[in-house]
Amino acid sequence: MTELLAKEAQDEKWGMVIDLDICSGCQACVTACSMENNIPFVGEDEMAYGRGMQWMRIRRYWEGEYPDVMPDHQPMLCQQCGSAPCEPVCPVFATLHSEVEKINLQVYNRCIGTRYCAINCPYQARTFNWFDYEIPAPMNSYLNPDVTVRRRGVMEKCTFCVQRIVKGRQQASAEGREMEDGDVTPACAQACPTDAITFGNLSDPESRVSKMVRSDRAYKELENLGTEPRVTYLKGGKSYGG
Amino acid sequence: MKSSIPLWQRSGFRIVGALVLLILLGGAVGGIYFTQIPPEQPIPFPHNFHIGVGAQCSYCHTGTSTGPSAGLPTTDKCWGCHQQIEPRNDNLKLVASYGSEGKQIPWVPVAIQPDFVVFSHQPHINAELTCETCHGDLTQMTVAEPQKGQNMGWCLDCHQKMSTPEEFVLLSDCATCHY
Numbered sequence: 001m002t003e004l005l006a007k008e009a010q011d012e013k014w015g016m017v018i019d020l021d022i023c024s025g026c027q028a029c030v031t032a033c034s035m036e037n038n039i040p041f042v043g044e045d046e047m048a049y050g051r052g053m054q055w056m057r058i059r060r061y062w063e064g065e066y067p068d069v070m071p072d073h074q075p076m077l078c079q080q081c082g083s084a085p086c087e088p089v090c091p092v093f094a095t096l097h098s099e100v101e102k103i104n105l106q107v108y109n110r111c112i113g114t115r116y117c118a119i120n121c122p123y124q125a126r127t128f129n130w131f132d133y134e135i136p137a138p139m140n141s142y143l144n145p146d147v148t149v150r151r152r153g154v155m156e157k158c159t160f161c162v163q164r165i166v167k168g169r170q171q172a173s174a175e176g177r178e179m180e181d182g183d184v185t186p187a188c189a190q191a192c193p194t195d196a197i198t199f200g201n202l203s204d205p206e207s208r209v210s211k212m213v214r215s216d217r218a219y220k221e222l223e224n225l226g227t228e229p230r231v232t233y234l235k236g237g238k239s240y241g242g
Numbered sequence: 243m244k245s246s247i248p249l250w251q252r253s254g255f256r257i258v259g260a261l262v263l264l265i266l267l268g269g270a271v272g273g274i275y276f277t278q279i280p281p282e283q284p285i286p287f288p289h290n291f292h293i294g295v296g297a298q299c300s301y302c303h304t305g306t307s308t309g310p311s312a313g314l315p316t317t318d319k320c321w322g323c324h325q326q327i328e329p330r331n332d333n334l335k336l337v338a339s340y341g342s343e344g345k346q347i348p349w350v351p352v353a354i355q356p357d358f359v360v361f362s363h364q365p366h367i368n369a370e371l372t373c374e375t376c377h378g379d380l381t382q383m384t385v386a387e388p389q390k391g392q393n394m395g396w397c398l399d400c401h402q403k404m405s406t407p408e409e410f411v412l413l414s415d416c417a418t419c420h421y
Contacts, residue, residue, distance in 0.1 A: 100415045107420050109358040146310075147421065148358045162421045163360070170365050 013102035014160050015202035016189070017212040018075055019234040023196040025058050025073030032191030033077075036161060038147050040133030053127040055158040056188055074233065075188070075197070078125040078158035079221065080104050082228030086117035086126065095155070103160050103230065113153040122222050123229075126157040160199070161186035181207040202230070280387045281350045285336050289380040299373045299380075306373075310362040314349045317341055352386040353377060359419055369404070 033039065033056045042053050061072040080103040086095050087104065094110035095117050097103075118126040132152040135143070143149060146163040150156055161184070168184040181200050189197040200209035209232075212218070217234040249255055292302075302319060303312035321341030329335040340347050353376070355361050366376075374380065378389050401413035412418065 096416065098415050098417045100412045101417055103417075105416050105421070107416050109356075109420065146360065148360075159417075159421055162417045166360075166417065166421070170362060174364060174368055 013201060013203050014080070014165065014184075015200065015209045015213065015230045015232065016080075016160070016186075017198045017209050017218075017232045017234060019196045019198075019212075020072075020074060021217070021234060021236050022194045023073050023075060024194055025060060025071065026193060027058055028191045028193055029075055029188035029197060030054055030056050030058060032187040033158070035142065036144055036147070036187035037159070038143050038149050039156075040129075040135065042133060046130070051128070051130045053129070053133075053156075055125070055127065055156070076123060076125065076221075077188075077231065078104065078121075078160075079123055079227065079229035079231045080158075080160055082230065083226060085120045085122060085225075085227060089116040089120045090114070091116070101160075101162065101165060103162065104157075105162070106155060106157055106159065108148050108150050108154045108156065111154040113155065115155060117155055122225055122227065126155055129154050129156065278388060278390060280352060280385050283350055283385050284348050285333050286385050287349075288384045289386060290383060293381050306363040307367045309364055310360075312363050314351065317344065317346050320347065352388055360421060361419065375400075 034041070034054065037055060039053050039055060042051055046052065056075055056077040059074045059076050061074070063070045063072045082102070084095075084097065084104050087097060090096070091114060092110050092112055094107050094112070096105055096107070098105050113128070115128055118124075118128060129150050129152050144163075146167070164186060165184050169179055172179045172183060179201070181204065184199065186197075186199050189195075189199045198208050198212060200207040202210055202213065204210060212234065213232050215234055217236045218232050219235065220229045220232055223229065293299075300306055302315040304315075305311050305313040317340050320337055324334070324337050324341055327334065329338045337347075376389065376392070378387060380386065397419070398414060402410055405413050
């Protein structure tokens with residue numbers, strides 16, 4: 001049993017916890033993600049066609065019966081499944097599991113745009129570059145040099161800001177130390193005004209995410225599918241916070 | 243009238259086929275050739291001379307040990323030494339004109355990777371790699387020349403040679419260079 005737990009801990013690494021009880025649905029994470037990862041803004045028309053490109057989106061629900069209706073928000077992003085449905089369907093291994101980071105990778109230069117992975121993703125977390133979107137003149141200076149600017153015809157999705165993970169590891173190794181909790185913060189967690197998003201190492205039982213995952217309020221989205229998501233949501237009975 | 247000669251035996255078809263093949267081959271040879279010639283620089287910078295007078299690579303390319311990009315020197319860096327040197331020839335006069343006007347010299351980067359490859363100098367320098375491992379022997383070059391065959395196989399070959407199998411798991415991970 002302990003062996004099994006140890007193996008599971010080894011198989012899990014980077015994880016995210018999103019506290020839905022303090023998420024206000026303000027979309028700051030969505031904006032920060034778009035800026036960090038060079039995601040093009042497709043415009044209203046393309047959005048209406050369902051070609052919107054957001055690696056992270058806020059799903060809004062209405063809870064309760066009129067007139068006591070409360071909005072409810074759930075940030076939805078790639079769950080970095082341990083057993084990912086997107087991976088086995090890719091004919092060219094453009095989406096695959098990283099042995100080191102234990103997350104799903106999307107290798108843009110391998111992708112041939114079959115879009116099987118997006119169809120097989122139960123979270124609808126993948127977006128496709130239907131066109132080469134123009135980035136008007138002053139905005140191209142905002143592009144993040146650490147992230148590839150994708151071309152038309154490739155699939156993309158949340159990477160858990162893998163560029164920040166790599167940078168954090170390089171920084172730690174240059175300083176001659178191990179990586180610590182809080183060394184890596186993805187753009188969404190950094191931008192969240194209520195600190196609803198926490199990111200860290202799940203294989204370290206003392207990290208902030210590991211402690212939050214053990215909370216009573218924790219659940220995983222579509223857990224019954226057996227996808228082993230790395231994103232945990234916290235949701236209680238709305239008995240606090242207003 | 244219907245011809246009895248099959249299509250692939252007709253001379254017209256064969257000539258067209260040969261021409262198409264020649265054009266494709268010529269394009270490929272030209273493409274390879276043009277990617278291997280050094281780009282034209284505003285000043286034909288003699289690397290060999292500067293190394294000869296004892297300048298370290300990191301004196302001008304300062305970013306190697308701290309960040310992803312080695313960086314190209316600013317005019318101030320050139321002018322720091324060159325304002326004490328008499329402009330004996332045209333190139334030195336060009337340096338003097340850039341330096342005295344304080345204009346940036348528009349150096350053209352030579353060792354570049356495609357957009358989908360993320361390379362950082364820092365871990366390579368920390369692993370005590372020398373510059374000539376990847377950039378060639380610059381004591382023999384005037385302007386920097388692009389090196390041949392710097393593709394992914396070349397990266398992985400070196401990563402495998404320089405690491406233990408456990409380290410190679412990280413060094414061959416897609417996310418190490420592609421994101």
